[in-house]
Amino acid sequence: MTVSRVLRDGTGFSAETRAKVMREVERLDYLPNRLAAAFGPGGTSTLIGICVPRFTSVLFATVLESANAAFARLGYQCMIGSHDQLPAEEELWLRGLASWRPAGVVLAGRHHTPGTLTLLREMTVPVVEIWDLTTRPVDLSVGFSHFDTGFEMANYVLSRGRRQIGYVGALAGRETMGLARADGFQAALAAGGVALAAKEVLLDHPGFYAGFYGTETLLGRAPKLDAIYYHDDEMAIGGLAFCQSRNIRVPEDIGIAGWGGMEAASILPRRLTTTMVPAARLGKIAAEALVSRLRGDPVPEVTVVSTRLVPGATM
Amino acid sequence: MTVSRVLRDGTGFSAETRAKVMREVERLDYLPNRLAAAFGPGGTSTLIGICVPRFTSVLFATVLESANAAFARLGYQCMIGSHDQLPAEEELWLRGLASWRPAGVVLAGRHHTPGTLTLLREMTVPVVEIWDLTTRPVDLSVGFSHFDTGFEMANYVLSRGRRQIGYVGALAGRETMGLARADGFQAALAAGGVALAAKEVLLDHPGFYAGFYGTETLLGRAPKLDAIYYHDDEMAIGGLAFCQSRNIRVPEDIGIAGWGGMEAASILPRRLTTTMVPAARLGKIAAEALVSRLRGDPVPEVTVVSTRLVPGATM
DNA sequence: TAGAGGTGGTTTACCGGTAACGTAGCCATC
């Protein structure tokens, strides 16, 4: 018991005892057993579960990396999951996680199955929903409004004098955040008295390919477009590649706007017009919010991280 | 005890008892406690640790995603770590992992600190080293020879008639696998009687930026190059962007070759010459090898996954 | 000098799953 106290809080023992304990810890090359510590009711776990749609999307990978790093720095370990935009997969993962009695959970997105919500309540641990904002979070929420980023971009597109505007997206599983951006985009157009001229949503993961072929399809159907908004930067770059392959001039013939602010966007011959998303900051803030809550410090229910529209040379 | 047997092996109880147990499991909404199961000596953990350099590299993210999916399908949960090419970080992470008494460990790379090696031995669990091959693995190894992929590319470059050949790489932390590729590349050139004309290695993470500016620096020093081999595809695409910005024709003026086979490489106006790396297959095989070993099935010590040089239009 | 209060450390119980072992009941064999 004294050893336990020395190794944790730091009260109820003399300096001499502490030294004696430390000496033995050193001598025996003592490795703590986190299983035992977390075991039993009142067990103090340092396990955090993080579930995102995919690891292979740069933005999610960045969130994961920064959140994981922040948790590690604060003495927590992360168990991961990917649900590929399928809420049922998320529930399955959460059930597996719950059997490890974690200290907290981070979920990307705000659409969960009833089973997930029940389980989250029963686990009675802090939950941070990241990426998209929620007016009524399960517990904590860190993110921004995807609707608003789309809305803002539509206004920018209109301000550039474009009127024949198309959209190319990708829909894998029950993806909702890309849809929210598209909705926001369309809403702002409508507010400006402009209807979306054409829309192509591929049933696939977003990516370079999808952007390339989505653009081909869209322009096949609506050749007179003078602007295209994309699900994300990868798809926009795919679209740029298509335009280049057909000698369609960007931005003279057609304007292109992406979303996400990936590194590649800024080394293109023409810098891509896009919305910068502070993924690394978001992950860090989410981790720190969760740990603050675990420590009983006050935490705002909702934290907004700001995105920024970056005008490039493609729109 | 009977419940425990019903829920696990499936011997030593009647069908009637099984039904009774299942009924209660259902009624109580029983959630197993994996902490308790893993606790104590002879505890059966389903926890796997996976450590890679970074999550934000597409290839590592792909390995992580496929390995995690395979483990999940086989009933295991993954705890992650990233060491950013710093062996000391890997050791720190492993120490944290070890205190959770995992069932197995997956490490990217084969260079570890003495402390890491000692700890791996003491943990007495299966270890899979992935990505780079090892002649003498700690336990299991799944990967390919980075040296060989560089070697193969150099021969291809020579076969295209190039003789003024440069290399652009990036070196973050104690990265070794990119170095191995560069070594293999240089060795094949030497075997062909050609010396590497110029080399630029940035002390940074590989990426589009690094490729762009690395190319600028390299061509500033050695303007007469007729070919450049890159650390990876992202850097090669950065290099392509630089060439385009200076009206350097590819492949007429200069040939460009990357490594990794990222999706973007195949939608470029000219398809990038590169080495395809089966990252998803590698992750899946690594996970299955680890689980096979845990189940006591025979597993080859070393599994080679084959890469493939894909001639594109840039070299 | 009795009692209160504080400091430093020990003892005990507990968490939930499982290995090891015990045992009851049945059947086959000698």
Next chain:
DNA sequence: GATGGCTACGTTACCGGTAAACCACCTCTA
């Protein structure tokens, strides 16, 4: 009918860390 082997199930102990309770000893105060 004694013995041994088998199946189906129950009992006990144990893992390592920690909360709670407890105790020994010291100091201070009324």
